[in-house]
Ligand SMILES: Cc1ncc(C[n+]2csc(CCOP(=O)(O)OP(=O)(O)O)c2C)c(N)n1
C-alpha cells in the first residue's frame with residue numbers, strides 16, 4: 033500500500049542523506065521525497081511517499097525514528113490528512129488543439145503560468161491522483177516536459 | 193581560558209573519564225596528538241593499523257562496559273578504521289571514534305587525504321558528526337558519548353577538521369549535561385505489556401528463555417539469572433549472549449542456532465512460549481524462518497523498537513532496558529501460578545542425552561575441541577576469551593562454558609576475521625589482572641598480526657591459542673558440505689613459522705604437535721604472567737563444526753556429528769551465507 037510519511041528532522045547538513053541513505057541501505061522504496069525548512073528554521077519537514085506492506089512501513093517508521101536527527105515521524109496515511117503535489121508541464125499548442133487543452137486545464141483547475149508562440153507552461157496542484165489524471169488526459173505527443181514536486185502533506189488535527 | 197580546539201578535545205575526553213585511547217597519528221590529527229602528548233591522565237596506545245585501534249577500543253568496551261575511544265587521521269586512517277566501526281556497530285558496542293579531516297576551506301576539493309568520512313561511515317555508526325568549528329567541539333563530544341552509551345549503544349564518529357583543532361577560542365569547560373529533542377533514550381517499561389507477558393508465561397507448558405547480547409551489554413546478568421531461577425525455565429543463549437547466565441547451571445541448555453546444542457534448538461522448535469531477552473532473531477539463530485518456532489507465543493524484550501517484528505512477528509513486545517524489564521517481570525510474576533513443566537524438562541533431558549557436543553578423538557591428531565577443553569581446565573574457566581572468526585570461534589563458544597558476562601568477546605554480528613588479537617589487547621588493558629586468551633585460527637591471525645608489536649610496547653600479555661588446521665576451516669567445511677568438496681581457495685600454503693614470528697616480535701612462541709604436549713604447554717604459557725605467549729597448535733585439518741543447522745533448514749533438522757557425517761542444503765539454503 034502507498035503511505036505518506038511525514039518526518040520532522042533537525043535542519044542540519046547531512047540530515048537528508050541520512051534519510052535517503054537509510055532507504056537505499058535497507059532496500060525500502062521511495063516514490064517521492066520532498067524536504068524544506070518549516071516555520072521553525074531549525075526544523076525541516078520531509079514528506080516521503082513509499083509503497084510497502086504493513087510490516088515494511090512499520091520498519092520504515094521505526095528505522096526513521098531511530099535516526100538521531102529525527103524529531104518526529106507520522107504516517108499520514110493512518111490519520112485524516114491533506115496531501116498536495118504541484119505539477120509543471122510544458123505543452124505543445126497550436127490553433128487546432130488550443131481549445132481542447134484550455135478546456136482540460138480548466139477542468140483540472142490548472143493555471144497557465146507562461147505562454148510562448150507554440151507552448152503553454154501549466155501548473156496543476158492537487159492530489160497525485162488528480163495530477164496523474166490530468167497528464168493522462170493530455171495527448172502524450174504534445175507533452176514536452178514534466179516536473180513534479182512530489183507529495184507534501186499535513187495532518188488535519190490541530191496537534192500533528 | 194583560551195585553548196585551541198585540540199586542547200579542548202583532550203579536555204573533553206578527560207572530563208568524560210577516558211583513560212585509554214587507541215590510535216594512530218597523521219597530518220590531520222597532529223594538533224590533537226600535540227595536545228595528547230602533555231596529557232598525563234589519558235594513556236594513548238599506538239597501534240600498528242587503525243583497524244587494530246578500533247577493535248582494541250571495542251575489546252576494551254566489551255570487557256569493561258565503558259565507552260571505547262579510538263583516534264585516527266583523515267583519509268586512509270579513517271578508511272582503515274571502517275571495518276572496526278562496522279564490527280562495533282553490528283554488535284551494539286559503545287564507542288567514540290575521532291577522525292581528523294582536512295581543513296574546512298578545502299573540504300570538497302579532493303584535498304590530500306580527504307575522504308567523506310561522514311558519508312562513508314553513515315550506515316555503520318549510530319550517529320556521526322562533522323565538526324568545523326572549535327566552538328562546537330565540547331558540545332559535540334558530550335553528545336557523542338551520550339549517544340554512544342545510552343539506549344541501544346553503538347559507535348559514534350566525530351570527524352574534526354584540522355582548522356577546528358588549531359583555532360584558539362575561549363573555552364568554558366565541558367558541559368555537565370546534555371539534552372536533545374530528537375534523542376530520548378530513556379524509556380519507561382509499560383506495565384500493560386508486562387501483564388500481557390505474564391499471562392502468556394503463566395500458561396506456558398513448554399517455555400524457554402532465549403537470551404542474547406542485550407543481556408550482556410545491558411548488564412542484566414543478575415536479573416536474568418534470578419528470573420530463570422525463579423521460573424525454573426530452561427534457558428538458551430546466543431553466541432553474543434554467552435555468560436549472561438552461567439553455562440554450568442543445570443537450567444542452561446547451551447547455545448542455540450546454527451552450531452548450537454541439539455537440546456537448545458529442539459526446545460526452541462517445540463516450545464509454546466519463548467521469552468526473547470535482548471536478542472534480535474538473527475539468521476544464524478532462526479535458521480529457515482518458515483520453520484521457526486511454529487508453536488510458540490513469543491515475548492520480545494528489547495531496548496530498540498525497530499528489532500521488534502523486524503524478522504519474526506511477536507505476540508508481546510516490551511520495550512526498555514532489559515534489566516528494567518526483567519526486574520519488572522520478576523516483581524510481577526507469581527511463580528505459584530506457573531504450570532508444572534516436569535514433563536517438558538523430561539523431554540529436554542532426553543534431547544540432552546543425545547550429547548550433541550560429543551566428538552570423536554583420533555589417535556595421533558589433536559582435536560580442536562580438546563584444545564578448548566584444555567584451555568578451560570588450565571584457566572579454571574576464569575579467563576577472558578576473545579576469538580577471531582571461523583571454526584575455532586564456534587569451538588571456543590561450544591567448549592568453554594562461560595559463567596560470567598563480559599568474558600566472551602567475539603565479533604558475532606559482522607564476523608570480522610582479525611578481531612581477536614587487538615580485542616584481546618583491549619581486554620587486557622580493561623582488566624589487567626585477569627588472564628586473557630585469544631582463540632584464533634591460522635587464517636584470522638594473519639589479518640591483524642602486526643598488533644603483536646603494539647602488545648609488546650604496551651605490555652599487554654595475552655595468550656594466543658592458534659587453532660592451526662592449515663585451512664580457512666569454516667570455508668573448507670562449507671565447501672565440503674555444500675559444494676561437493678570443491679575446495680576453492682580455502683587452503684593456505686606457506687604459513688609462517690608462528691613460533692619464530694612470535695619471537696621476532698619479542699614474545700614467546702610454543703609449537704604443539706602432540707596431544708600429550710598440549711596441557712603442559714598451556715600451563716607453561718599461563719605461568720608467564722607478564723609475557724605474551726603464542727601457542728601454535730596443529731589440529732586435525734579436516735575436523736568440522738557440529739552440530740549444525742545447514743542454511744535453509746529448521747531447528748529440528750539439525751545435523752549431528754557421528755550421525756550425519758555429511759551435510760547438504762537445498763537451493764534456498766545455497767542462497768544464504
Ligand atoms: C575479514 C573477513 N574475510 C573473510 C571472511 C570469511 N571467512 C569466515 S571464516 C573464514 C576462515 C577462517 O579461517 P581461520 O582463521 O583459519 O579459522 P578456521 O575456520 O580454520 O578455524 C573466512 C575466510 C570473514 N569472516 N572475515
Ligand SMILES: [Mg+2]
Pocket residue numbers: 582633634635659660661662663664665
Ligand atoms: Mg584455520
